[in-house]
Amino acid sequence: MSSDTHTSHGFGRIVVAVYAVFALSASARSLYQLATKADEAPFAYGLSALAGLVYIVATYALATNRRGLATWTIGFELVGVVVVGLLTVFDEQLFPDATVWSTFGIQYAFVPLLLPVVGLWWVFRNRTIRG
Numbered sequence: 001m002s003s004d005t006h007t008s009h010g011f012g013r014i015v016v017a018v019y020a021v022f023a024l025s026a027s028a029r030s031l032y033q034l035a036t037k038a039d040e041a042p043f044a045y046g047l048s049a050l051a052g053l054v055y056i057v058a059t060y061a062l063a064t065n066r067r068g069l070a071t072w073t074i075g076f077e078l079v080g081v082v083v084v085g086l087l088t089v090f091d092e093q094l095f096p097d098a099t100v101w102s103t104f105g106i107q108y109a110f111v112p113l114l115l116p117v118v119g120l121w122w123v124f125r126n127r128t129i130r131g
Contacts, residue, residue, distance in 0.1 A: 012062070015122050018115060019059040022108075026100045027052030033097070041097035047084065051100040051112075054080065058119065070123050078116035081105060085113065 030048035038045055054077050061070035085104035087094050098107055105112025 016063045023055035023059045026055050044095045044097045044099045048099045067123050074116045074119040081112050
């Protein structure tokens, strides 16, 4: 296997690292919000916790070369960020406080919208390679 098709080297390592950062940041943010002010926006904070879990599973799947799990997880992430993004654009009242995926990840420089596209591209680009 060439070094650029495995997540322990090259671009694959960068993808895993970015997912790991988002796993940590989304999880920490949501746990803090749920612990300190869950009554203010329980759905939004719970959704951020779900996003954190999705990022954790995606990081694991990519880091361990589990392409099927990565595809499903990242696909779920993409649908989530698009649906939540659209909901927050069309009806801001649904989310009294922002989630990681609100307005397509605007609070994170739109990385939540771009990350699943890059992640799926990387997985599909390397789908015929077996680890």
